[in-house]
Amino acid sequence: xxxxxxxxxxxxxxxxxxxxxxxxxxxxxxxxxxxxxxxxxxxxxxxxxxxxxxxxxxxxxxxxxxxxxxxxxxxxxxxxxxxxxxxxxxxxxxxxxxxxxxxxxxxxxxxxxxxxxxxxxxxxxxxxxxxxxxxxxxxxxxxxxxxxxxxxxxxxxxxxxxxxxxxxxxxxxxxxxxxxxxxxxxxxxxxxxxxxxxxxxxxxxxxxxxxxxxxxxxxxxxxxxxxxxxxxxxxxxxxxxxxxxxxxxxxxxxxxxxxxxxxxxxxxxxxxxxxxxxxxxxxxxxxxxxxxxxxxxxxxxxxxxxxxxxxxxxxxxxxxxxxxxxxxxxxxxxxxxxxxxxxxxxxxxxxxxxxxxxxxxxxxxxxxxxxxxxxxxxxxxxxxxxxxxxxxxxx
Numbered sequence: 001x002x003x004x005x006x007x008x009x010x011x012x013x014x015x016x017x018x019x020x021x022x023x024x025x026x027x028x029x030x031x032x033x034x035x036x037x038x039x040x041x042x043x044x045x046x047x048x049x050x051x052x053x054x055x056x057x058x059x060x061x062x063x064x065x066x067x068x069x070x071x072x073x074x075x076x077x078x079x080x081x082x083x084x085x086x087x088x089x090x091x092x093x094x095x096x097x098x099x100x101x102x103x104x105x106x107x108x109x110x111x112x113x114x115x116x117x118x119x120x121x122x123x124x125x126x127x128x129x130x131x132x133x134x135x136x137x138x139x140x141x142x143x144x145x146x147x148x149x150x151x152x153x154x155x156x157x158x159x160x161x162x163x164x165x166x167x168x169x170x171x172x173x174x175x176x177x178x179x180x181x182x183x184x185x186x187x188x189x190x191x192x193x194x195x196x197x198x199x200x201x202x203x204x205x206x207x208x209x210x211x212x213x214x215x216x217x218x219x220x221x222x223x224x225x226x227x228x229x230x231x232x233x234x235x236x237x238x239x240x241x242x243x244x245x246x247x248x249x250x251x252x253x254x255x256x257x258x259x260x261x262x263x264x265x266x267x268x269x270x271x272x273x274x275x276x277x278x279x280x281x282x283x284x285x286x287x288x289x290x291x292x293x294x295x296x297x298x299x300x301x302x303x304x305x306x307x308x309x310x311x312x313x314x315x316x317x318x319x320x321x322x323x324x325x326x327x328x329x330x331x332x333x334x335x336x337x338x339x340x341x342x343x344x345x346x347x348x349x350x351x352x353x354x355x356x357x358x359x360x361x362x363x364x365x366x367x368x369x370x371x372x373x374x375x376x377x378x379x380x381x382x383x384x385x386x387x388x389x390x391x392x393x394x395x
Contacts, residue, residue: 037133040122044115051111055104062100065093167198174204175238183208183215199233207231207242214249223253271336277326281333283312291316291324304329321345 072089076082170193177186187208196202206229214222226249231242264279271278275290287293294314302311309329316324321343327335 037122037137040118043118047111047114047118050114051107055107055111058100058104058107062097065096065100068093167193167195171199171201178204178208179238181211183211187212200231203229203231207245210249211245214245214252219249219252219256223249267336271338276324276338277314277333277336279333279336281326283328283331283333286314286326286328286333294326302329304334315346318343 069090072086072093076086170189174186174189177183177189187205190201190205190208193201196205206225210222210226210229213225226246231239234242268278268280277286277289277291295317296313296315298313298315300311300313302309304311312328314326314328315322321339322345323338323340323343325337325339326333
């Protein structure tokens, strides 16, 4: 047989031997290297359990130094010492968190690298039927996971959207009732909204309560209720209506105070004619009236215009009963009660089951406004505070 220069037979093929795997023929690894899908899964679980739980624990421990950072920032008061302690604590805690994250990341990387190597080994050594079975399972798991995630996302978004729609419908209905001046129904709807920070829910509840008190004649209660209320999302027309109500309420309160001042002035003039103590009388002249010197004088602490002060109470007795009472603050008479037509006995107060025995003595308050302002949440309206002060105004 003729030979070529290279020594090969002349009719010999020069092509390289074909790779059976590329030719489409079934290739089976050696018996000792074969890996089943169950063995592959077991090895992946072993790689996972070797590092991931430890890494998860390290990440959980990060919560402790994170809490230290939050506490340090929260207790910072601006002083130099506080700043030093805050910076030191934040620095140490941040360093600990960085170290823990580094260790956890290293462990996770090692674990995932090992799982990747096992996957490559399985693909290299598993028989074709096992590979096809593994791919089918992977596709099924991936599809199931996608369906689950899409379903959960749709459920969350749908739930939030339904909740937002319900809130908006309730809020809009309450606004409509308020525009129709049906304030009691509007307030009940607004109170059914759990989140009082939703738009102007809290402010509108206050506004409805103020309107209800104003309609019942409780001017002071409505005035104090609306004072300080804020609105952020009202329309221009609604905001204008609120401001109009504020001005109307303020004018009504000023008028009532003016009427009370006029009545007090008239009482003062009558007391001057009758020669008894009156509001504004200097304390030095308290014993020079037609009643003579007070029978009892008592000193105590009280509240005037929200401030603590020293008060002096004077009582005039006739036949065992009090016929006149005067209270002095800052060397002037600020309050008088005339009981000459119906003398009363001290320590006989009318009871009120609504009030707590733990309350301070109502006699510590100069007037009903002070008492109402101090215990605003405990009185239905200003008139109730005024009545309570009158009924409980004796020690």
